[in-house]
Amino acid sequence: MNSSIDERIAHIRSSLPPSVRLIAVSKQVPAEVIRLAYNAGIRDFGESRIQETANKQVELQDLSDITWHFIGHLQSNKAKKALELFEWIHSVDNLKLAQRLNQLAQQLEVSPQVCLQVKILPDPHKSGWSVPELLADLGELNQCQFLQIQGLMTIPPLGLAEAEIVHVFNSTRQLAEEIQSQKLPNIHMQHLSMGMSGDYQLAVQAGATMVRLGTILFGDRN
């Protein structure tokens, strides 16, 4: 990439509505590059591995106003560590994990912000609730009172045509509206975490409130 990270961040930030939260996905990005993004104004970083994040947080501990977002598949045996490292977990993808996080959040006296990961279309490569499964689990999710359930997260399957991607994002928004209309006291649906480097403009048009951008900010990963 020819432009500097400052220029790329400024360009993307200015192309997003001010209300959309830009999460810089810094997986595989070294701490010193995260620091450059921080100096360019980024305060939200997304990571998908626990140990990698723990190491970076040690190197970046002077940057105390970073918000760390977990966006990867979370194994239940790493749930406690995830709560220690992250304020947001976008990728809560099944009821058992939600209940485990809820129990740990109570013990650790934290109240993590979470999104429920949903699959609008079947995708063997991704985890997440199907729409009927999620609707069926809402009652039990509503009992997870130590979680702040803030909205939905989705990742369209790879290789979709633009119209199909738009359909996935619009369906996710409609699902959030449908869940919101049930007025479950512990389930809020004000956030939609959707949009990556290749599709974030479509996601924003469909109502994304948080976009998760890696490649377009930091360049290709290995």
Ligand SMILES: *Cc1c(COP(=O)(O)O)cnc(C)c1O
């Ligand atoms: C890696 C990743 C991203 C960022 O993807 P880019 O295409 O590099 O922007 C966003 N969301 C999730 C869940 C990811 O794993």
